Amino acid sequence: MRYVCPVLSPRIVRWKMFIFLCALIFSVAGAFIMPVAQAQETAPDHEIRGTLRVGRDPVPDISVTVFDEAGAEVGTSISDEGGQWQIEITSTGEYTAVIDVATLPEGVGFKEGATNEVVKEVLALDKSSYPVAFKLEDGAAPLIAPVSTATQLANRAVSGLRVGLLVALAAVGLSLIYGVTGLVNFAHSEMVTFGAVTAFGFEALMPSLPFVIPVILGIMSGGLLGFVLERGLFKPLRDRKMNNISLMVVSIGLAFVLRYVIVIYFRAEPVGFKHYLLQTGIDIGPIKIPVKDIVIMSIAFFMLILIATLLQKTRLGTSMRAVSDNPALAESSGIDINKTILAVWVAGSALAAMGGIFLGLTNIIEWQMGEKMLLLIFAAVTLGGLGTAYGAMVGGLAIGFVSEMSTFWLDNDLKFLIALVVLIIILLVRPQGILGVRERLG
Amino acid sequence: MKFELLLAAFDLKDLIGVPLRASVSIPTIVFALGAIGLNLHYGFTGLLNVGMVAFMAAGSYGMAIAFTQGVPGGILVAMVCGLLFSVIIALLIGIPALRLRGDYLAIVTIAIGEVMRVSARSQRLINITGGPFGLPSIEDRGNDVSLSDRIGIDWNPLYDTENPTRSFDVLWTDIFNFDAKALWLMIIGWALVVLMTILVWRLVNSPWGRVIKAIREDEDAARALGKNVFSYKLQSLIIGGVIGAIAGIIRTLDNSFVQSEQFRPQTTFFIWTSLILGGAASKWGPVVGAAIFWFSLQFVEEAVRQLVENDWIPDWLIDSNDIGRIRLIMMGVMLAALMIWRPQGLLGKKEEALLDVR
Numbered sequence: 001m002r003y004v005c006p007v008l009s010p011r012i013v014r015w016k017m018f019i020f021l022c023a024l025i026f027s028v029a030g031a032f033i034m035p036v037a038q039a040q041e042t043a044p045d046h047e048i049r050g051t052l053r054v055g056r057d058p059v060p061d062i063s064v065t066v067f068d069e070a071g072a073e074v075g076t077s078i079s080d081e082g083g084q085w086q087i088e089i090t091s092t093g094e095y096t097a098v099i100d101v102a103t104l105p106e107g108v109g110f111k112e113g114a115t116n117e118v119v120k121e122v123l124a125l126d127k128s129s130y131p132v133a134f135k136l137e138d139g140a141a142p143l144i145a146p147v148s149t150a151t152q153l154a155n156r157a158v159s160g161l162r163v164g165l166l167v168a169l170a171a172v173g174l175s176l177i178y179g180v181t182g183l184v185n186f187a188h189s190e191m192v193t194f195g196a197v198t199a200f201g202f203e204a205l206m207p208s209l210p211f212v213i214p215v216i217l218g219i220m221s222g223g224l225l226g227f228v229l230e231r232g233l234f235k236p237l238r239d240r241k242m243n244n245i246s247l248m249v250v251s252i253g254l255a256f257v258l259r260y261v262i263v264i265y266f267r268a269e270p271v272g273f274k275h276y277l278l279q280t281g282i283d284i285g286p287i288k289i290p291v292k293d294i295v296i297m298s299i300a301f302f303m304l305i306l307i308a309t310l311l312q313k314t315r316l317g318t319s320m321r322a323v324s325d326n327p328a329l330a331e332s333s334g335i336d337i338n339k340t341i342l343a344v345w346v347a348g349s350a351l352a353a354m355g356g357i358f359l360g361l362t363n364i365i366e367w368q369m370g371e372k373m374l375l376l377i378f379a380a381v382t383l384g385g386l387g388t389a390y391g392a393m394v395g396g397l398a399i400g401f402v403s404e405m406s407t408f409w410l411d412n413d414l415k416f417l418i419a420l421v422v423l424i425i426i427l428l429v430r431p432q433g434i435l436g437v438r439e440r441l442g
Numbered sequence: 443m444k445f446e447l448l449l450a451a452f453d454l455k456d457l458i459g460v461p462l463r464a465s466v467s468i469p470t471i472v473f474a475l476g477a478i479g480l481n482l483h484y485g486f487t488g489l490l491n492v493g494m495v496a497f498m499a500a501g502s503y504g505m506a507i508a509f510t511q512g513v514p515g516g517i518l519v520a521m522v523c524g525l526l527f528s529v530i531i532a533l534l535i536g537i538p539a540l541r542l543r544g545d546y547l548a549i550v551t552i553a554i555g556e557v558m559r560v561s562a563r564s565q566r567l568i569n570i571t572g573g574p575f576g577l578p579s580i581e582d583r584g585n586d587v588s589l590s591d592r593i594g595i596d597w598n599p600l601y602d603t604e605n606p607t608r609s610f611d612v613l614w615t616d617i618f619n620f621d622a623k624a625l626w627l628m629i630i631g632w633a634l635v636v637l638m639t640i641l642v643w644r645l646v647n648s649p650w651g652r653v654i655k656a657i658r659e660d661e662d663a664a665r666a667l668g669k670n671v672f673s674y675k676l677q678s679l680i681i682g683g684v685i686g687a688i689a690g691i692i693r694t695l696d697n698s699f700v701q702s703e704q705f706r707p708q709t710t711f712f713i714w715t716s717l718i719l720g721g722a723a724s725k726w727g728p729v730v731g732a733a734i735f736w737f738s739l740q741f742v743e744e745a746v747r748q749l750v751e752n753d754w755i756p757d758w759l760i761d762s763n764d765i766g767r768i769r770l771i772m773m774g775v776m777l778a779a780l781m782i783w784r785p786q787g788l789l790g791k792k793e794e795a796l797l798d799v800r
Contacts, residue, residue, distance in 0.1 A: 070752075088574065098501055153529075184545045184548065184549065191604060198648070220482060237782060240782075242781075242782070244545070245490060245544055245545070246544060246781050246782075246785060248490075249706070249714070249778075249781045250777075250778040250782060251493070252711060252714075252774075252777060252778075253711075253773075253774040253775065253776070253777035253778030253779075254612050254774065255774070256708070256711065256773060256774030256780055257771050257774035257778070258772065259770075260767045260768075260770045260771045260774070261771060263764075263767055264760065264764045264767055264771075268763075309444070361481055375553050375556055375557075377554075378549045378552075379553070382549060384750065386545075386546075394606050403624060411564055411565055413560055413563065413564055413565075414560070414561070414564060414566075416556065416557055416560045417557055417560065417561060419553075420553050420554065420557045423549075423550065423553060424538045425537045425549070427539060427542060427550065428538050428548065431541075431542055431546070
């Protein structure tokens with residue numbers, strides 16, 4: 001499908017397109033740079049709320065921001081005439097409410113021992129509101145210095161690295177499967193959920209054993225699911241000479257079946273692993289990070305290095321790359337294609353399961369967790385180049401990092417928009433991705 | 443004897459009546475319109491659009507926002523705004539993605555659908571889209587009119603001011619019993635379904651339609667004949683997208699509110715399953731598919747509900763909270779099974795349904 005347009009030369013078209021698209025994106029983005037409005041009349045399902053008072057007088061126009069335990073912003077609220085503020089939350093976890101001290105009226109400070117930060121643990125979403133109280137006082141106490149921008153950026157960067165590593169773990173599998181079979185597997189997101197959910201189940205079954213065992217069992221179940229899907233569904237369908245587009249639609253159907261079977265037999269409410277549910281962070285320079293995050297990031301990083309090494313050095317890795325590059329040639333050189341594809345499915349699913357378990361450890365486990373991550377995974381593999389394992393790693397890190405960093409300037413929920421903007425720009429400028437080969441596309 | 447026992451467990455009137463009623467009412471119309479648009483994309487042009495819901499959202503939100511912000515000219519102008527918004531979305535999707543191979547288009551379309559939904563529920567847009575709460579009642583506060591009243595009462599020839607709760611028994615049974623607003627919307631909706639089906643059929647049998655079918659079969663060949671493939675694909679994406687936006691508008695007129703959760707990706711796949719079931723690239727496939735699909739979903743759901751309520755299915759297997767989820771599993775199974783065993787659906791031709799965009 002070589003790109004030959006009879007009317008316009010490719011280079012000119014691409015630049016015109018690029019400028020046009022930038023204009024469109026900016027005009028859409030412009031709509032978001034409008035002031036955040038006051039509270040709505042209808043109450044959300046769960047919220048963190050509070051009333052700001054000095055003595056008995058309510059204090060209006062103070063900006064309160066709530067962060068989750070990963071340090072990502074959940075939302076910002078400005079206190080109203082009655083001193084009330086509220087921010088919607090959708091999951092359990094440890095939240096920190098922070099007053100922007102710059103918005104405090106002159107002479108108002110905090111009582112002795114109190115700061116502009118209050119931590120609220122939400123263990124279960126059984127109430128509609130979780131009150132948080134700040135101890136404000138007129139005069140007396142000096143203001144606490146706000147957290148510097150550099151510190152915030154550093155923390156955001158670390159959490160970006162963490163998300164990036166997890167996205168990369170999941171994306172490698174999707175990209176490898178695409179590489180060897182040509183299938184864009186929409187059910188990959190369910191592999192992520194499946195890993196986390198089974199590990200949670202194993203943890204509940206054997207609460208006294210060390211946490212490593214349920215994790216390993218969860219990863220193995222992920223690999224097993226990959227095995228079952230390849231042998232039970234996709235290999236027979238490939239043998240029927242079904243094309244990849246039809247198989248992609250089949251994988252969409254499969255994703256729905258898996259997702260809703262998980263809701264029915266797991267649960268609809270989000271949960272967390274019993275181990276390491278709440279861990280207070282340790283300070284490394286300006287960065288505050290829970291120990292579990294350090295462990296997770298190290299393991300994920302080590303895994304990515306390991307995969308790269310295996311792909312380069314082992315026979316199986318070499319044959320994976322060979323099949324991905326040219327299946328016919330690989331087969332004629334004596335590589336067992338079906339065995340290679342099976343290995344890729346098992347490894348890719350196990351990696352996705354691992355990503356899901358780690359995501360469940362740092363965030364929450366819920367049936368939609370994979371679905372929510374799918375867009376980031378797609379953006380990552382497109383950025384890196386569909387079908388290339390190293391591309392997926394680089395793309396995953398980049399997408400995770402960029403989308404998390406964007407929460408410094410934009411709302412938390414707009415990070416998907418950033419992932420999409422990256423996706424579109426890449427498709428315009430270099431559609432084969434950073435590490436992709438040009439022939440793949442056009 | 444066993445069979446009679448099982449039969450006795452069902453309330454047969456509900457078991458058949460509820461799905462029958464569903465298969466002529468608004469959801470079927472919405473999915474039929476969506477499937478007609480998708481048929482132009484996937485069936486005739488070979489575009490793998492898995493973000494049909496983005497066009498529906500564009501139509502719904504475009505109309506609702508234009509109306510609540512008090513666009514001069516009222517509802518009809520607001521609807522045009524919704525349609526124009528869907529054209530913008532089509533351009534936004536099409537310009538970067540249509541030059542690429544099919545699976546990339548799939549990724550971009552599903553991504554744009556999700557981004558529309560996430561953006562609509564953003565706190566920043568709370569004054570325009572209502573954020574996570576949506577627009578619970580679509581009202582033009584400046585002129586003091588609500589969309590629901592305008593459609594359901596002022597412009598409704600079936601509405602009787604003497605007897606506002608009057609309901610209509612269509613045919614003789616009380617299965618097809620609708621209130622004035624629902625019946626009025628159904629008449630408009632089915633008229634639009636017929637109109638759009640004929641429109642699409644005329645389009646694909648015109649010289650323009652022969653080009654898009656040629657693009658579906660072999661893009662390079664069409665290009666070699668001097669056709670501007672990109673432009674044709676973009677036109678098809680826009681026309682089908684506008685039909686999708688009409689589907690969204692009809693749904694919003696029926697619900698009288700918009701909320702971002704109405705536009706989850708599963709809506710797209712309901713439409714896909716309807717289309718594949720009826721038969722892609724056929725004339726009446728989308729409509730027949732939507733009706734049968736909706737009938738069978740409701741049938742299974744009703745059957746499971748009755749079985750659970752009568753304790754024929756034990757609670758540990760499925761309890762009453764899970765019944766709504768059965769339809770999504772059904773949809774997934776049907777989509778995959780149709781693709782595997784009958785890709786041409788009920789009315790399609792096999793040689794037109796097997797498409798390999800590579």
